[in-house]
Amino acid sequence: MKHSLMLVALLVTSSALASTVAEVKKKGVLVLGTDPTFAPFEFKGADGQIQGFDIDIARAVAKDLGVKLEIRAVGFGALMPQAVTSGRVDMAMSGITITAERAKVVAFSGPYYRSAQVFIVRGGNPGKFAWPADVKGRTIGVQATTTGQFVANDVLKPRGAALKVYDDFSAGLADVRAGRIAALIGDAPTVADLQKRLPGQFAKAGADLAAEDYGMVFRKGSDLAAAANRTLARMKASGEYQALLNKWIVQK
Missing domain, CATH: 3.40.190.10 (Periplasmic binding protein-like II)
Incomplete structure (x- = not known):
């Protein structure tokens, strides 16, 4: 009942x-x-x-x-x-x-809106992360249930990348900033906004992973x-x- x-x-x-x-x-x-x-x-x-x-x-x-x-x-x-x-x-x-x-x-x-999935790294890219260079052994962050996670599963895991899944995107950014992961997958406008609000803390690395429409x-x-x-x-x-x-x- x-x-x-x-x-x-x-x-x-x-x-x-x-x-x-x-x-x-x-x-x-x-x-x-x-x-x-x-x-x-x-x-x-x-x-x-x-x-x-x-x-x-x-x-x-x-x-x-x-x-x-x-x-x-x-x-x-x-x-x-x-x-x-x-x-x-x-x-x-x-x-x-x-x-x-x-x-x-x-x-x-x-x-x-036309966007792209990109790699977000620490400002200055101290880990020298690049794409499409080999990502084997790198830990890449993705937000759960996003297209970034789907693409990473299809493209990055087969190349030997380890994926760390976040429910909260900001938690992934915190790990990027602390150097706990090599990069976080996000949308291109997010990087531009981060660079404007938090100068020097984040940057885009390598080529775009995928293009997409909202x-x-x-x-x-x-x-x-x-x-x-x-x-x-x-x-x-x-x-x-x-x-x-x-x-x-x-x-x-």
């Missing part, structure tokens, strides 16, 4: 969220799930509020729908895809790479994906998208 009551509670909680444009408009709120540890896309500012490139795009989607945006911090491992498929959030943005495997269980918007994520079959695409097209045509790139990502 307890299990039945818990199931009913979960169903009631999920029903409070929405998976269609009509439901979101009726509710008056678009619930965004994000892991706020990925500057400059989503992170907590000095005031404790979540901000960033992804957040501003999500606000534009909500505005075009005529509703408010509610932001929920969700760890990446729980965000993709469980928070979306369970109805815990209406949409997810957290530098989420569009992949064929993920598209089997969630709906993606069109690409809104997408907004929704429940399978949801017409919210089409609505997001319309907002994205409007923002690009009006210059709003470029203004956000200049604000958050383009290095001054």
Whole structure:
């Protein structure tokens, strides 16, 4: 009986969220799930509020729908895809790479940002780490359930690299800074942001590991994906998208 009551509670909680444009408009709120540890896309500012490139795009989607945006911090491992498929959030943005495997269980918007997986090392690269040079015997950090982990499993492990998996990206950065791992796999804009905020502490090493496109994520079959695409097209045509790139990502 307890299990039945818990199931009913979960169903009631999920029903409070929405998976269609009509439901979101009726509710008056678009619930965004994000892991706020990925500057400059989503992170907590000095005031404790979540901000960033992804957040501003999500606000534009909500505005075009005529509703408010509610932001929920969700760890990446729980965000993709469980928070979306369970109805815990209406949409997810957290530098989420569009992949064929993920598209089997969630709906993606069109690409809104082109990025790359790169190697983050200590400033000055004292360990002389390079890619695609031999990585045999090196310990490389990856964040759990990210495309960086997937690519590392496919490409680096067969070359003899040891992988250390982190639930929290910041813990991986701490190990890079302390010299406990040779490098951490992350997204290219992250390195630029780290170099701006923490001069001399981190650097990019070697060639890019892989290129990728980010997408907004929704429940399978949801017409919210089409609505997001319309907002994205409007923002690009009006210059709003470029203004956000200049604000958050383009290095001054």
